[in-house]
Amino acid sequence: AQKVTQAQTEISVVEKEDVTLDCVYETRDTTYYLFWYKQPPSGELVFLIRRNSFDEQNEISGRYSWNFQKSTSSFNFTITASQVVDSAVYFCALSEAMGIRTSYDKVIFGPGTSLSVIP
């Protein structure tokens, strides 16, 4: 069965510290997609990154980086030199579908990690 675990419920860091948000997933499929979303205090989720199961290259975007390891079924997210604006709830998500859906393949969201960056 599909499952996404974000073991860290809440994290607090001081500004400029690095922080890593963990995501562990379970799936029986060989083709799947992983996502990270950010939910700031305003409430609207914002898409950050998508990874497919065949691409294990790590990705860096500014202060954000993602480490995808199929061997440990993990897709961790690191923020370098954190800022107050990074304070938000971060969700990891898994989708097993690819191509055009003939039936709905549900996106499974993890429970989220609440990150507080203290000035």
Place this chain on the structure above:
Amino acid sequence: DGGITQSPKYLFRKEGQNVTLSCEQNLNHDAMYWYRQDPGQGLRLIYYSQIVNDFQKGDIAEGYSVSREKKESFPLTVTSAQKNPTAFYLCASSGQGGNNEQFFGPGTRLTVL
């Protein structure tokens, strides 16, 4: 600009009343979704629609109803049968296929008085 709009942002209702939450998108997406989020919780899927005039129940559909008469619109009605409707409701849309990310609206916070 393309995006998803939800209205109203805050909604209050008395117990026993039905209420409809609006969701409109101009992204030309086929798929639309409704999620419920309770404080400190993740997202739970209420209903989804892959195409106009078709929709399916999600994990917590009891007490809710939807319609999809237009591609752009996917309104959610919270009925009096929903036992605990106070929550934050998020609408999303995406292209067809699991490789597509979902785009979310700003949400509606419903409070039952």
